[in-house]
Amino acid sequence: MIFETNTIEEVKVWxxxxxxxxxxxxxxxxxxxxxxxxxxxxxxxxxxxFATQNLCPHKKQMILSRGMLGTEGDxxxxxxxxxxxxxSLETGENLNGCEDSIKTFPIKIENDTVFVGLYEKx
Amino acid sequence: MTKIVIVGNGMxxxxxxxxxxxxxxxxxxxxxxxxxxxxxxxxxLSAYFEDANADKLSMASRDWYEGNGIDLITSEKVSKIxxxxxxxxxxxxxTFAYDYLVLATGSAAFVPPIKGVDKKGVFVYRTIxxxxxxxxYGKKASSAAVLGGGLLGLEAxxxxxxxxxxxxxxxxxxxxxxxxxxxxGGNLLKQxxxxxxxxxxxxxxxxxxxxxxxxxxxxxxxxxKLDVDxxxxxxxxxxxxxxxxxxGLEVAExxxxxxNSLMQTNDPSIFAVGECASHNNMIYGLVAPGYDMAExxxxxxxxxxxxxxxxGFDMSTKLKLIGVDVASFGDPFCDNTxxxxxxxxxxxxxxYKRINVSEDGKTLLGGILIGDAEDYNMLHQxxxxxxxxxxxxxxxxxxxxxxxxxxxxxxxxxxTAQVCSCENVSKGDVCCAIKxxxxxxxxxxxxxxxxxxxxxxxxxxxxxILEDTLKKMGATxxxxxxxxxxxxxxxxxxxxxxxxxxxxxxxLNKYGQGSGCETCKPAVASLLASIWNDLILKxxxxxxxxxxxxxxxxxxxxxxxxxxxxxxxxxxxxLIAIGEVAKEFDLYTKITGGQxxxxxxxxxxxxxxxxxxxxxAGFESGHAYGKSLRTVKSCVGSTWCRFGxxxxxxxxxxxxxxxxxxxxxxxxxxxxxxxxxxxxxxRGKDFGxxxxxxxxxxxxxxxxxxxxxxxxxxxxxxxxxxxxxYIDRFLMFYIKTAExxxxxxxxxxxxxxxxxxxxxxxxxxxxxxxxQLESDMEVLIANYSCExxxxxxxxxxxxxxxxxSNSDQDDPTQKFKRERDQRFPVAW
Ligand SMILES: Cc1cc2nc3c(=O)[nH]c(=O)nc-3n(C[C@H](O)[C@H](O)[C@H](O)COP(=O)(O)OP(=O)(O)OC[C@H]3O[C@@H](n4cnc5c(N)ncnc54)[C@H](O)[C@@H]3O)c2cc1C
Ligand code: SF4
Ligand code: SF4
Ligand code: FES
Numbered sequence: 001m002i003f004e005t006n007t008i009e010e011v012k013v014w015x016x017x018x019x020x021x022x023x024x025x026x027x028x029x030x031x032x033x034x035x036x037x038x039x040x041x042x043x044x045x046x047x048x049x050f051a052t053q054n055l056c057p058h059k060k061q062m063i064l065s066r067g068m069l070g071t072e073g074d075x076x077x078x079x080x081x082x083x084x085x086x087x088s089l090e091t092g093e094n095l096n097g098c099e100d101s102i103k104t105f106p107i108k109i110e111n112d113t114v115f116v117g118l119y120e121k122x
Numbered sequence: 123m124t125k126i127v128i129v130g131n132g133m134x135x136x137x138x139x140x141x142x143x144x145x146x147x148x149x150x151x152x153x154x155x156x157x158x159x160x161x162x163x164x165x166x167l168s169a170y171f172e173d174a175n176a177d178k179l180s181m182a183s184r185d186w187y188e189g190n191g192i193d194l195i196t197s198e199k200v201s202k203i204x205x206x207x208x209x210x211x212x213x214x215x216x217t218f219a220y221d222y223l224v225l226a227t228g229s230a231a232f233v234p235p236i237k238g239v240d241k242k243g244v245f246v247y248r249t250i251x252x253x254x255x256x257x258x259y260g261k262k263a264s265s266a267a268v269l270g271g272g273l274l275g276l277e278a279x280x281x282x283x284x285x286x287x288x289x290x291x292x293x294x295x296x297x298x299x300x301x302x303x304x305x306x307g308g309n310l311l312k313q314x315x316x317x318x319x320x321x322x323x324x325x326x327x328x329x330x331x332x333x334x335x336x337x338x339x340x341x342x343x344x345x346x347k348l349d350v351d352x353x354x355x356x357x358x359x360x361x362x363x364x365x366x367x368x369x370g371l372e373v374a375e376x377x378x379x380x381x382n383s384l385m386q387t388n389d390p391s392i393f394a395v396g397e398c399a400s401h402n403n404m405i406y407g408l409v410a411p412g413y414d415m416a417e418x419x420x421x422x423x424x425x426x427x428x429x430x431x432x433x434g435f436d437m438s439t440k441l442k443l444i445g446v447d448v449a450s451f452g453d454p455f456c457d458n459t460x461x462x463x464x465x466x467x468x469x470x471x472x473x474y475k476r477i478n479v480s481e482d483g484k485t486l487l488g489g490i491l492i493g494d495a496e497d498y499n500m501l502h503q504x505x506x507x508x509x510x511x512x513x514x515x516x517x518x519x520x521x522x523x524x525x526x527x528x529x530x531x532x533x534x535x536x537x538t539a540q541v542c543s544c545e546n547v548s549k550g551d552v553c554c555a556i557k558x559x560x561x562x563x564x565x566x567x568x569x570x571x572x573x574x575x576x577x578x579x580x581x582x583x584x585x586x587i588l589e590d591t592l593k594k595m596g597a598t599x600x601x602x603x604x605x606x607x608x609x610x611x612x613x614x615x616x617x618x619x620x621x622x623x624x625x626x627x628x629x630l631n632k633y634g635q636g637s638g639c640e641t642c643k644p645a646v647a648s649l650l651a652s653i654w655n656d657l658i659l660k661x662x663x664x665x666x667x668x669x670x671x672x673x674x675x676x677x678x679x680x681x682x683x684x685x686x687x688x689x690x691x692x693x694x695x696x697l698i699a700i701g702e703v704a705k706e707f708d709l710y711t712k713i714t715g716g717q718x719x720x721x722x723x724x725x726x727x728x729x730x731x732x733x734x735x736x737x738x739a740g741f742e743s744g745h746a747y748g749k750s751l752r753t754v755k756s757c758v759g760s761t762w763c764r765f766g767x768x769x770x771x772x773x774x775x776x777x778x779x780x781x782x783x784x785x786x787x788x789x790x791x792x793x794x795x796x797x798x799x800x801x802x803x804x805r806g807k808d809f810g811x812x813x814x815x816x817x818x819x820x821x822x823x824x825x826x827x828x829x830x831x832x833x834x835x836x837x838x839x840x841x842x843x844x845x846x847x848y849i850d851r852f853l854m855f856y857i858k859t860a861e862x863x864x865x866x867x868x869x870x871x872x873x874x875x876x877x878x879x880x881x882x883x884x885x886x887x888x889x890x891x892x893x894q895l896e897s898d899m900e901v902l903i904a905n906y907s908c909e910x911x912x913x914x915x916x917x918x919x920x921x922x923x924x925x926x927s928n929s930d931q932d933d934p935t936q937k938f939k940r941e942r943d944q945r946f947p948v949a950w
Contacts, residue, residue, distance in 0.1 A: 022927040026637075027663035029927040037926075037933070045627070045637040055935075059950045061679045062925075062933045066667055070639030072605070079640035081667030081675055086640065098172045 008106045011117035017051075020112050028078070030054045030065035031116075038105065038116055039065035041089060043076055050089040051105040051116045056080045058099050124149040126423060127210060127220040129200045129365070131155025133164055134396030134412035135226035136181045141420035143190045149423065151192045152218055154210075156199040157249060160184055165409055165576070170253050171281045179250070203369040205389055222391050224419060225379055227362035229397040229407070234269075234357050238331030243352040247278045256354065260285040263351035267291070267340060269328060271298040275356035279320050282354065290321040290348060292328060292340065302450040306467060307490045310474045314446045314493070317472075323348070359407055361398045374400035383431040385419050393419050401432060409576060410543045411435035417546070436506065436543070446472075447495035452488025452505040453478065461487050464516050468493075471828070475519040477501065479511065486511060491519075499583035500532070503539045532586045541583050544576025549587055556591045564588060603862065604641040607634045611645060611787070611862050618646075619653055626650070626664045638664070645862040648749055651785030652857045655905035657912055658748075658785075659919050668747030671923065672909055673729055676722060678936045678947035679925075681729060683709070683721040684746035685736050686782060689756045689774035689794075690717030699739030707732055710944045716753035716791065718744060723945050725932045726925045733910045742908040745783060749863075751790045754778035755803065759796030759813070766796035767813040773842065774802070777811070780846065781853065783906045787860040787869075790853070791825070805833045808866040809849050814838070818845050822852050822880070823870035831867040834877045837885050847896065851884045854895040 017031045023042035030039045037054035054062045059082055067078040069089075076089040086095045092102040106117035126142075126149045128135050135153060142151060155161070162179040170179060187194040202211040209219045231246035233239055243263075245256045260266065266282040268275045271293030282289040291298075297308030298315070312322045327343040331353065339349040361378035365371070372380040372388045378400030385393045385401075396412035397405065406412065414432055421430040436452070453459060456478040465476035473493035480487055486505040491498055501518060503509070512518065535541075537550035555561045555570040564585055568574050574581045602608050607629075609617065614629070623629050626646050630638055643664040651658055662670045673681035685700065700719055704711045707728055709721040724732055733743075746752060754777045757763065759770030774794040784790070793804030794811045803826075804810030810821040816839040824833025837848055860869045873879060882888040913919045925933045937948040 018928045024663055024922065029922075030925065031928040032926045032931065033928075037935075040927075043637070045630075061677075061950070062935050063675075063679050066670070066675075068640045068643055068663065068667070069637070070606075070643065071637040072639065073636075076637065077639070084640050097175070 008117060010119045011106055012119050014108070014115040014117055017114040017116050020109060020114055023114065026069050028065040028067065028069070030062070033116075033118070036118075037062050037065075039067075039078075040107070040114060040116065041065075041069060041078060043069055043089070045069075046071075046076060048076065049107045049109060049114065050076065050078075051107045052078070052087070052089065052092060053103040055102070056082060056085070057094070057102060058083060058085050064102070124423075125219060125221045126151045126224065127218050127222075128153045128224045128226055129210065130226040130228055130362075130396075130398070131157065131161050131194065131196065132226060132228045132396065133161060133181065133409050134228070134416055135224075136161035137413050138224060138226065138395060138416040138420060139187070139190070139192055140182075141416055142424060143192075145420055145424040147420075147424045149221075152195070152220075153187070153192060154195045154198050154200055154212060154218070156197065157251075158197045159250070160187065160194060160196065162250065164248075167247075167250070167253065168277055168281050170250060171257065171284050174254075174257065176250055200365060203365055203371075203392075205369055205392070208391070220391075222393065222423060225365065225387075225392065225394040225398055226396050227365065227398045229359040229361045229405070231355060232358040232360040233355055234328075236328050236331060238333070238337065239355070241331055241333055241337040242335055243333070243337040244331065245352065245354050247274060247281075247354055247356055253281075256281075256352075257285065259352055260287060263287055265289070265350045266352045266354060267348060267350040268354045268356055270356035270358070271295070271322070271324070272301065272356065272358070273299060275354075276315070278354045278356050279315070283318065283320060287351075288321075289319070290323055290350065291315070292323045292326045292342075292348070294325070294327055296325050298322065298324075299448070302454060303448070303490050303492065304455060304476065306465070307474050307476070307492045310467070310469065310472060310492050311446070311448060313469070314472050318446075359397065359405075361400065361405055363398055374403060374405075376400070376403070376405065378405045383418075383433060384422060384428055385415050385432060395419055402434065404434070406435055408435075413544060413576070414546065447491065447493060447498075449491040449495040449498040450489070451498065451502040452486065454488045454490045456487055459487060464519070466516070466520055477515065477519055479515050483515075484511060485509075486515075486518075489519075496582070499541070499580060500535075503535055503541070503583075507536055507539050509534065509536075532583065532590050535587075541587065542571075542573035542576070542580040544580075545572040545574075547571045547573035547580075552584060552587050553591050556588060557595070562588075562592065603645055604639055606630065606636045606638050606642045607646075609633065611649070612859060614646065615649055615653070615858055618649055624650070624654065624656065626661055644669070648785055648787065648862065651750075652787075652902075655783065655785065655902040657907070657909065659909060659913060659916075662919075662922065666749075671726065671729065672743060672747060672913060673724065674747045676947065677950060678938070679726070679933055680722065680936060680947060681724045681726065682746070683724050683729070683732055683736070684714070684718055684744035685741035686744040686778075687718045688778040688782070689754060689771050691756075691771055691775060696739060696741070699736070699741075703732055703735045703739075706735075708945050710946060714753075717755050718746075718753060720746075723938065723947065725936065726923055727930065727932050729923050730914045730920050734914050737908070737911055737914065742782070743910040745909075749786055749788050751778070751781040751784045751786075751792070754781075754792035754794060755807070756794045757796050757799075757801035759794075763796055763801075765799060767815065768796060768818070770794045770796035770802065770811075770813060773811065773818075773845075777846070777849070780903060781849075783909075784853070784857075784902055786853070786857050788863050788865045790866070792849075806830065807833060809833065809852065811845055817841050820845050820848055823866045823877070825865050825867045827865075829867070834870070836877070836881060848884050850899040851892055851895040852880070854899050855880075855883060855891075 015033050023029050025044040028039050028041040030037050039052050039054040041050040054064050056063050066081050077086045079086045087102050092104040108115050131153050161181045199213045200210050201213045209217050211217050231248045265288040267290045268278045269292050271291045279289050279291050298311045329343045330341050331337050332339045341347050363373045366373045374380050379387050379394035381394050381399045395415040418430045418432045460481045461478040463478050467474040475491050477489035478487040485508045535549050539549045541549050551571050561570050573584050644666040647664045667675050704721050710723050712720045714720050754774045756771045756774030760766030760768050791807045792809045793802040793807040795802040795804045796813050805821050805824050806826045807824050810833045812819045819838045820836045821833035822836045938945045
């Protein structure tokens, strides 16, 4: 849609995704912003936050925010609830090596509020 | 120094280099290949479709060649052999002198002379470059046809399907894989391919490929047509023998350099190996015979011995096509050999197996397996080693129909049996690595013997040998659940119980590493629930998705809702309440096979609203989402049925309510029938109770599903109280000792001592743990509460049932359509 995978330097808007308490520990939830669904993960076991597209590229469902978090070696990952395809939360790469990668977005926490960095491609 | 030049740098060329190096050759070796990269694994070429990662396919790097003193030249084609001068010339006009020349030029895809094959959009399937071109083209295409329904053609069809193209296979013969499988097998395979969405066109001779410059379709000799954007030709192979004719090397009628059993061409200083060699008028399109040929040549070049000779090769194959097992071994047809064929075919399950037994009934001549090729390796070995057959050979293929199973285990194989044909590794080699070198896992075996490093088809058998041998050595085989916990489920069970661990985090911090994953989290969640029966919502994010949202996730991200209807008994008022809820939320409604009502299509946002109404009407969670007790099905029994001996409904309700919410390694189902007519199909369940004149019979370990199994009698003519006591003990024993996701039937099958042992434990209490098991069960029952009730009454939990955390709206991408007056999800 309108957003590209981006790096911090490219961020045009920091979207307020809501208070940190909206996101369960070691779990995720999704937000809606200008037609785009973004999955936000509170990986509390690693003390890190991640944001990715909510769409699972395998079955094209808006579902990744309901996935289970985990690690493979040192890579933090999310497992899609449908068929347990797993994606790196850092790079978006599909770790089973058979799906497209997913988009990832920069994320930051300020005053207990979660912000996702987006880049609007006109 | 002897100069060896190898033409071609494919799989066999690499294997020859490897063998020369292993045998400590002193010769100078030059390898010239026309492809841009060093040898790669062509057998697994299709994997390139998944990630376009050529490195994963690489067999050896340039460094490997360099490190071993081999001169590797790529992107260079050998164009001429001068036998008199003993030198070759490349298309760049470089010349190389040789003492021995080895031709390992492989083959090319055979392209039949059909009008229009030169059009854009027509591809062959042989090299990484072919795939790259196909992938690029496929992005713009919406449909693809594959010409040829053989082994490779079907693989190409899978690749096309993976590219999201509408895929058809066009085959000239009246069935698929005509050279490997018979008519019945071919029909079944066709059915399976069609189920996957691949169109199969048989008896089709292609007369031309249409389109101007770029292809747009195909025309067949029966005047039918197919509109299609691209075509992948897989009509067989043609050996690359073009260097032969001019140089005066003898070439076989069907192509390929003619070689003797030493792999020599008619010029004794020139060898040919792999797919370009024709031995006894046979060209082999498989990698294993090529490796054998490489061994023969390496022995001559290094040890100067003609002791090793190539004497043909068994063309048995096993492959997994798009998740469908297909295998044939020995002589699959026995067209000209007297034999008695034994076959079983289960079209429903998609399984067809045929074995050909020799006329005297003593040995196996060959066979075909489709849909379930688990026993391929074993059957193949029985065939090759002429091992004695069991009294009823049908047992070899008819698993699950009795207790016999596949009547023979790896134990019966002689040490000389070849288990890995790619690397020619025998059972004895594998056993030696385990016994003498202390290897304990499959990777170690691969390193020590190379078994399983070729096509990989032998791995299941190698694994069986490994486990069998380790067991015999008295080693315990550890089944660690994943990289985060170095423990088996049983061990984790004990750790949690003994240390009174109540949360996943606590367990991970004390006994695990990393941050967990989708394997250990639900497994531990199930253990915690089985041990404490605490509210699973307290740790929602370690639950499998269904448990996390207390509903079964379905297509489109919607959920299904199943209220508990114990024993299938329901009042009209409750029935109306369900109807009203379904109507209000527009839910697709269906009666399940287990006497309940399934309501589909609920959005995440609506789930709490729906349950609020259902709970108000007196319902509870049906746990249809959990690995837990689902239903206890009942017939009408003595209340209404003229045959009924006792009240089966009342008893079913009692049992269902007793075990509702019980968490277990897998889902559990029960049944109670009022007499031997078995209208509740109780013996198809994990535990089944059937009324008798004198009381009740209790059966355990049955299940329906993919591998149906009848439950076996645990105790006969017992009282209701005894039934409950024994079910308590049986279930608890199962919960404590089963593997994750293991149902009671396979658990019972693997239990050493089987049903007799279970009887001793449960009925005779031989271990003295009966009371313990019963009291464990009492704890779980006492802790039961309806999860949905808690969820809707707890605002914090309730908030989790929202698709967006920053908006109340449903997922706008969910799509539904209407059919038969109800709502359906749009297919994905
Ligand atoms: C998609 C696919 C799936 C397969 N699946 C299986 C399977 O499941 N099991 C199995 O056993 N086999 C399988 N095969 C067959 C297997 O890949 C071959 O048997 C094996 O690769 C043959 O090895 P080779 O070295 O003889 O030939 P190749 O691997 O074809 O190597 C020959 C090389 O020589 C080069 N060459 C040719 N002429 C010249 C020249 N004049 N100068 C320089 N270089 C030249 C070619 O470019 C090529 O790189 C499959 C093949 C394909 C294409
Ligand atoms: S099992 Fe027996 S009692 Fe139950 S419905 Fe059937 S015939 Fe009647
Ligand atoms: S058998 Fe069960 S899992 Fe399979 S499609 Fe039917 S309902 Fe779904
Ligand atoms: S049989 Fe191919 S790897 Fe063993």
